[in-house]
Amino acid sequence: MSDILEVLPDFDTKPYSHLFYSLGKNNITINDLITGDPKEIARRCPLPSADVAKLCSDVIRFLQSDVRGNLRKKPRINPPVHVPASKGKDKDTTSIEDAKAESMKPTKDDTSSSSSSSSSANGGVESQPRTVCTLQKVKTLDPALDKALGGGFQPGHISEVVGESAAGKTQLVLGLLLSVQLPPPEGLGKSAMYISTEANLNTKRLLEMLDCHPRYRNMYPAERPSMDHVHTTLTNSLEAQEHVLRYQLPVAVERFNIGLIVIDSVAANFRAEHGDHTPAGLRERALELRQLGSTLRQIAIESNAVVIVTNQVSDRFDTTRAKTTPLMRRSQSPASSSSPTVYGPQAVAAASQHRTESQSLAHQQRFFTGWGDRDESPHQALKTPALGLIWANQISARIVLKLESERQAYTGGNIWKDNKKKRSLAVVFAPWIPPTDTPVPYEISKQGIVSLSEKENTESSALSKEYPELLNPEFWATDDDDLL
Numbered sequence: 001m002s003d004i005l006e007v008l009p010d011f012d013t014k015p016y017s018h019l020f021y022s023l024g025k026n027n028i029t030i031n032d033l034i035t036g037d038p039k040e041i042a043r044r045c046p047l048p049s050a051d052v053a054k055l056c057s058d059v060i061r062f063l064q065s066d067v068r069g070n071l072r073k074k075p076r077i078n079p080p081v082h083v084p085a086s087k088g089k090d091k092d093t094t095s096i097e098d099a100k101a102e103s104m105k106p107t108k109d110d111t112s113s114s115s116s117s118s119s120s121a122n123g124g125v126e127s128q129p130r131t132v133c134t135l136q137k138v139k140t141l142d143p144a145l146d147k148a149l150g151g152g153f154q155p156g157h158i159s160e161v162v163g164e165s166a167a168g169k170t171q172l173v174l175g176l177l178l179s180v181q182l183p184p185p186e187g188l189g190k191s192a193m194y195i196s197t198e199a200n201l202n203t204k205r206l207l208e209m210l211d212c213h214p215r216y217r218n219m220y221p222a223e224r225p226s227m228d229h230v231h232t233t234l235t236n237s238l239e240a241q242e243h244v245l246r247y248q249l250p251v252a253v254e255r256f257n258i259g260l261i262v263i264d265s266v267a268a269n270f271r272a273e274h275g276d277h278t279p280a281g282l283r284e285r286a287l288e289l290r291q292l293g294s295t296l297r298q299i300a301i302e303s304n305a306v307v308i309v310t311n312q313v314s315d316r317f318d319t320t321r322a323k324t325t326p327l328m329r330r331s332q333s334p335a336s337s338s339s340p341t342v343y344g345p346q347a348v349a350a351a352s353q354h355r356t357e358s359q360s361l362a363h364q365q366r367f368f369t370g371w372g373d374r375d376e377s378p379h380q381a382l383k384t385p386a387l388g389l390i391w392a393n394q395i396s397a398r399i400v401l402k403l404e405s406e407r408q409a410y411t412g413g414n415i416w417k418d419n420k421k422k423r424s425l426a427v428v429f430a431p432w433i434p435p436t437d438t439p440v441p442y443e444i445s446k447q448g449i450v451s452l453s454e455k456e457n458t459e460s461s462a463l464s465k466e467y468p469e470l471l472n473p474e475f476w477a478t479d480d481d482d483l484l
Contacts, residue, residue: 004020008066018051019045019055034063034246035239137306138152138180138306139152142449142450145425145449148436149399153306156300156304157432158293158309158395159396159398161310162400162401164313164383176260177194177262178209178210179225192230194230195233195244196232197234197236197263198236201232203227206230209447212445231258254303258303259305260308262310265312266387270288270289271386314384370383385398400426403421423441
C-alpha cells in the first residue's frame with residue numbers, strides 16, 4: 001500500500017505497521033480501504049479482520065476530519081464595513097461589494113438558533129447541535145396533497161417515493177426542488193441537491209414549472225425560487241454514488257446551505273450491478289443498502305435536511321387471490337359449507353397452515369409495500385418496491401404513487417377503447433402521519449402534479465363510463481364518409 005503516504009502524509013501509521021506488507025503485496029490501495037469490505041480485504045491478504053476493519057475506520061475518520069478542518073479554515077467573508085467618503089472610497093462600489101458578501105453568507109434555517117449563531121460570530125463559541133424541527137416542512141404547494149402528507153415532507157427523515165414508470169415520481173421531486181427555497185411554512189428557505197443515477201436534471205421541465213405555477217408567477221424576481229439554488233450531480237455507478245454521498249455531499253450541505261436532498265432513483269445502480277441472486281451476492285447487497293441508509297440518515301439528522309429517494313417497483317404475483325375469486329367460491333359444494341364444524345386433525349392442520357400463512361412475508365408485505373392492503377379491483381396489478389425488506393427498514397416514510405387503468409372498453413365492431421389512466425398518492429407509513437385511508441387522485445400538468453377534486457374525478461369517470469359511444473369517432477361517421 002504505497003500510496004498511503006502520498007494521499008495521507010499526516011496519518012499515523014505506527015499502529016498498523018504490521019499490516020502494510022501484506023496490503024502492499026496484494027495491491028490494496030486507499031480507495032480499496034474506503035470503498036471495499038474489510039472482511040473481504042482481510043480474506044485476500046490474509047490479515048486479522050478486526051485490525052483491517054479498524055484501519056478502514058480510522059482512514060475514513062481521518063479523511064472526514066481533514067475535509068472538515070479545511071472547511072473551517074476557509075476564510076469567511078467579513079461583515080460589510082462602511083468606509084467614510086473622505087478616505088477616497090466610492091460609496092456605490094462599497095455597497096455593491098457588501099451586497100455580494102451578504103448574498104454569499106449561508107442563511108440560518110431555524111429561528112431558535114439565532115442566539116447561538118450570534119454568539120459564534122462574536123466570540124467564536126461553537127454553536128449548539130441542531131435538533132430536528134417538526135414545524136418546518138417542505139410542501140408540494142397543493143392543499144390536498146399536503147394534507148395527505150401531513151403538511152409536507154419532514155426534515156431529519158428519509159422519505160421514499162415509490163411507483164411504476166410514468167406515475168410522476170420525478171415530477172413530484174422536481175416541484176420540491178423549487179418549493180424548498182420558499183420561506184417557512186411553505187419551505188425551508190434553503191437550496192436543494194438533486195442526485196441522479198439515470199439521466200441528467202431536466203432543467204427545461206423545471207423552468208416550465210417555475211413559469212407556470214401560480215404561486216411563483218406573482219412573486220418578485222428577488223423572492224422567486226431560482227435555478228442557482230438547485231445543485232445537481234450524476235452518479236451512474238455504485239462506487240461514484242458512495243463517494244459522493246460519503247465525502248462530497250456533507251461538504252456541499254454546509255457550503256451551499258442545502259435543505260433538500262433528492263436521489264432519483266436509488267434502485268437503478270443496485271439493479272445494474274447486483275444481478276446475481278446467490279446468497280453471497282444478496283448478502284453483499286444487503287450490507288451496501290444498510291451502509292447507504294446509515295449515511296443518508298446521518299446527513300438528514302445532522303443537517304436537519306429532507307432526504308427523498310425515488311424507488312422503482314417490480315411485479316408481484318399473489319397466490320391468495322386465486323383462492324378467493326368468485327369462480328373458486330362457486331366451485332365449492334354447498335354441502336361442505338353447510339356441514340357442521342368438526343375439530344379433527346384436519347381442522348387443526350388447516351388452522352395451523354392459515355396461521356403460518358398470516359405470519360409469512362407474502363402476507364405481511366401487503367401492509368408496508370402499498371399494494372394489496374385494501375380491497376382493490378381484481379384486475380389491478382400488484383407491485384412491490386425494489387430493494388426488498390432490507391431497504392424498507394432503512395427509510396422512515398413511504399409514499400406510493402399509483403398508475404391505475406381499467407380494462408379496455410368495447411365500443412362495437414373490432415374497436416376497443418383504452419380508459420383514461422388514473423394517478424393517486426397515498427402514504428403507506430410515516431412517523432408524523434397515519435397511513436392514508438383514501439388515496440388522493442392527481443394529474444400531471446405544466447405546473448407539476450395537481451390534485452383532482454372529488455367532483456372533477458367523478459364527472460370525468462362518469463362521462464367515460466356512461467356515454468362511451470359518444471367518444472367513438474365512428475359513431476359520428478356517415479355513409480358519405482364510408483364511400484370516401
